[in-house]
Amino acid sequence: MTDLLNRAYDPEAFRDAGHALIDLLAKHLQNLQEHTLPTMPWMTPDDQMDYWKNYELGDQPSSKLFQDILDRSINVHHPQFMGHQIAPAAPMAALANLVSGLIANGMAIYEMGPASTAIEQIVCQQIAQKFGLGPDSDGILTSGGTLANLTALLTARAVKAPAKVWNDGHADRLAVMVCEEAHYCIDRAARIMGLGSKGIIKIPATADFRMDTDQLEHHLAKANEKNLYVIAVIGSAPSTSTGTYDDLKAIGQFCQQHDLWFHVDGAHGGAAIYSEKYKHLLDGVELADSIAIDGHKMMMTPSIMTFLLFKDKRTGYQTFSQKAQYLWADAEEAEWHNLAKRTFECTKEMMSIKFFALQQVYGDQLFADFVTNQYDLGQVFAAQVQSHPNMELAHQPDSNIVCFRVTNPTLSPRELDQLNAQIRAEILSDGQFYIVQTTLHDRTWLRVSLMNPMTDSTLIAKLLKRVEYWSQKALITSDK
Numbered sequence: 001m002t003d004l005l006n007r008a009y010d011p012e013a014f015r016d017a018g019h020a021l022i023d024l025l026a027k028h029l030q031n032l033q034e035h036t037l038p039t040m041p042w043m044t045p046d047d048q049m050d051y052w053k054n055y056e057l058g059d060q061p062s063s064k065l066f067q068d069i070l071d072r073s074i075n076v077h078h079p080q081f082m083g084h085q086i087a088p089a090a091p092m093a094a095l096a097n098l099v100s101g102l103i104a105n106g107m108a109i110y111e112m113g114p115a116s117t118a119i120e121q122i123v124c125q126q127i128a129q130k131f132g133l134g135p136d137s138d139g140i141l142t143s144g145g146t147l148a149n150l151t152a153l154l155t156a157r158a159v160k161a162p163a164k165v166w167n168d169g170h171a172d173r174l175a176v177m178v179c180e181e182a183h184y185c186i187d188r189a190a191r192i193m194g195l196g197s198k199g200i201i202k203i204p205a206t207a208d209f210r211m212d213t214d215q216l217e218h219h220l221a222k223a224n225e226k227n228l229y230v231i232a233v234i235g236s237a238p239s240t241s242t243g244t245y246d247d248l249k250a251i252g253q254f255c256q257q258h259d260l261w262f263h264v265d266g267a268h269g270g271a272a273i274y275s276e277k278y279k280h281l282l283d284g285v286e287l288a289d290s291i292a293i294d295g296h297k298m299m300m301t302p303s304i305m306t307f308l309l310f311k312d313k314r315t316g317y318q319t320f321s322q323k324a325q326y327l328w329a330d331a332e333e334a335e336w337h338n339l340a341k342r343t344f345e346c347t348k349e350m351m352s353i354k355f356f357a358l359q360q361v362y363g364d365q366l367f368a369d370f371v372t373n374q375y376d377l378g379q380v381f382a383a384q385v386q387s388h389p390n391m392e393l394a395h396q397p398d399s400n401i402v403c404f405r406v407t408n409p410t411l412s413p414r415e416l417d418q419l420n421a422q423i424r425a426e427i428l429s430d431g432q433f434y435i436v437q438t439t440l441h442d443r444t445w446l447r448v449s450l451m452n453p454m455t456d457s458t459l460i461a462k463l464l465k466r467v468e469y470w471s472q473k474a475l476i477t478s479d480k
C-alpha cells in the first residue's frame, strides 16, 4: 500500500472534507433560497471548456474545487429555475445518495446490495399497489425514464411478439403505437429494437395535445393491412412538451380488446398518484401492463432513479432471459432478489434508498404535497398568462408544465417565432431565470416546468415582467 492510497482512504481526512462540503452545500442552498445567486451562471460551452482545461486545484482544499463546480452549474434549487423537468433534490435524499456513493453496493445480485435490494422490492410493490396494479404486480428500479421505457418495450416484445425474438431474431415486422407528442425516447427505443421508422406508428394528437384515441382502430387496421404486427401502445402521463395526460382509460381498453401490451410513460407525472387532487389525471392507469415513473422528476430524488412497474411480475423476468452463470447459479429461476436478471444494468446505484429515506423521514404525504403544490402552480402560471394583454397560452395545463408566448398582431407568425426565441435567449444569458422553449404545431413557444416548491405567484409575475421587458427591447432594437 502506498502513502498516496493511504491518504485517499483516510477516515479523518474524509470527515474534515465531508464537514466542509456539507457546510458549503447548506450555505449554497440558503443563498439560493434567498436569491443571492443567479439561477444560471451562463458561460458559453467554449469558455466553460477553457476554464476547466486550465484548472489546477494544487494545494488548496477540496472544498475549493466543489465551490468552483457550484459556481459554474445550473441551480435547480433556485426558486427562479423553471426550466427542464428535474426536481430540486430534497437534501435528505441527497444524503442517501452520498451513502450509496461511499458504500458502493453494486446491486446486480443480492449479496452486492442486501439492504437496498430488499428496500427496492418493497417500494416497488408499494407503488404498484398504489397504482392499482393488483396482487401479482411488482417492479424494479432503473437508471432513468429512457431506459425504463426501452426495458418495458423489450418486455412487451418478449410477451406479445409471435416469434421468440430474443433467441431467433426478428421473424415478423413488429410495431408500436404512440402519440406524436410522446417523448423522443420512445421513438429511439423502438429503433434500438430494430423496428425502424415503419415500426413506430405515430397517432396524431388532438388540438389540446392528447393522443387522438379515436384514431387507434384505424391505425391498427392499416398496420395489419401492411403486415405490421403491433405489440404495444404507449400512453404518456403526461407528454413532455405540454405536460398533457393521454386518456389512459381509452388506451387501456383498446389494448385489452386487441390483446396489446399497454405501457404508460409516467416518467414525469406518474407521481400524481400520490395527490388526492390530481390523481384523476391517471384514471385508467390500473389497466397498464407496465408503468415508468421517474423519482428525479416529481419525487424529489437526486438524478437518477426510475420505477418500472409490471402488472404481472412474471413478465418482468422474460425481458432479458439470458444465461449469466457467473452471476447466479440458476439463470432460469425467478428470484426477486437478484435484480440484474430483470434490469439492463449490471452494476447500478442504490436507488431505492433515496426514495426510502424521504418516505421514512417525512412520510408519503411529502410526495402528495410536492405534486399538488407544483400542479397548482401550473394553474397559477396559466391564469397570469391569460390575464396578460400580450401573451397567450398554448394549452390549459394539466400539470406543472406550461407553454406560452408573447403575441403581437403586427408581426407575422415567423417574426413572432423569432421574437419568442430571442426572449428565451436573453433570459438564458441574463441568468436570473431559467426557462426553455419548444416547438408546437411548427410554432415556437416558451415553456416552463415548475419544479421548485419555493417558486410562487410573485416570482411567476416577476418572470412575466422579464419576458415583457425583453420583448419590448427586442421590438425597439428591430425597429432601428
Ligand SMILES: *Cc1c(COP(=O)(O)O)cnc(C)c1O
Binding pocket: 085, 143, 144, 145, 146, 147, 183, 185, 236, 237, 238, 239, 240, 265, 266, 267, 268, 294, 306
Ligand atoms: C423525462 C421524460 C422521459 C425521459 O426520462 P429520463 O429519466 O430523462 O431518461 C421519458 N418520457 C417522458 C414523458 C419524460 O417526461
